[in-house]
Amino acid sequence: MVRSKLRWLSGAAVGALCMSMTLVGMSVTAQAAKKKVYHVAYLSYAVANSYDAPMLAAAKAVASAEGVQVTVFDANNTPATQVAQLQDVISSGNYQGVLLQPIYGPAEIKYVRQVIAHKIKVVNIDQILGTKYTTDQIQVKGLSGNVVFFPSKIGTQLAALVVKACGAINPCKVGLVHNFKGYEPDVAISDAFSAHLAKHSNIQVVDQVDGLYQVGASTTQVQNMLQANPGINIIVGSDQNCEGAQIALGSKPTAKLVCYGASAASVAGLKSRLWYADVAQMPATEGQVGMEMLIRAMKTGKPQGSKNPVAGLANGGVITVANLKHFTPEWPG
16 A cells, blocks of 8 residues: 555656656747847948948847847949849858848849748848839839838939929029949939929030049049039039039039938038938938848748838928928938
């Protein structure tokens, strides 16, 4: 009788021990699942660009808060380099996600599809990944998210501002400072800009140069532009281009500046009345929202849709002296 009772107690103890070990095992497994570390490749078009810096910083901040590891790939404005980097992401087998800032979307679609086919989540930010520049919606099947403005709208807004700035001047002479002529989004912006101005016979684009998103390069290019066309009334370009143009124009500017970017430089220019108007961009918000989308997509497997950060801005994102207080710059310029 005593022996049976001892056997029962011994069996109960063993059972309890097994159950305890099972629970510990389950706890360890749960902790391991919680501690899973995701690795993300951030494909930048140019790390040295002042516009990219806050985008990358915001994306990294979100990733750090979530325990996500980020590796930065710098294509330095070279589409072929970025295509090779997409292929490197696949071959490495190290990444669960890609945050892509494409240089030339149409040429990269094929390779993004290959990344997606390898079960790697991809979220596109800042530039259009596709062939349509009049939409901010996803154009690549399987993309986990899309956080962009659309360039054609910027071009149309810039043109409308030029029309207003020219007023009754006839002819009104315009100098257009490209960034990388022939590359997107420059082509889409320029095409929309030219199409809108075609309706106004008093406005003439008398010169076009490349500023390369650089203040120094833009200064030299605009100086040459002004020497060749001393009667220019309006100069149009990105904020970096306008900073260079402001230097070229000197303390007594003879031309109005119509720009895009909404940088701190544009705010200072508008406050000083040296800039006429600016069209907003929000690089830090794009980096933040893009990384948030990517992390959710990696964890849940669900697509996150599209978001245009500037869509809800006051005055359609057009900044003037009158509404300057409603805008907060997200990058220095």
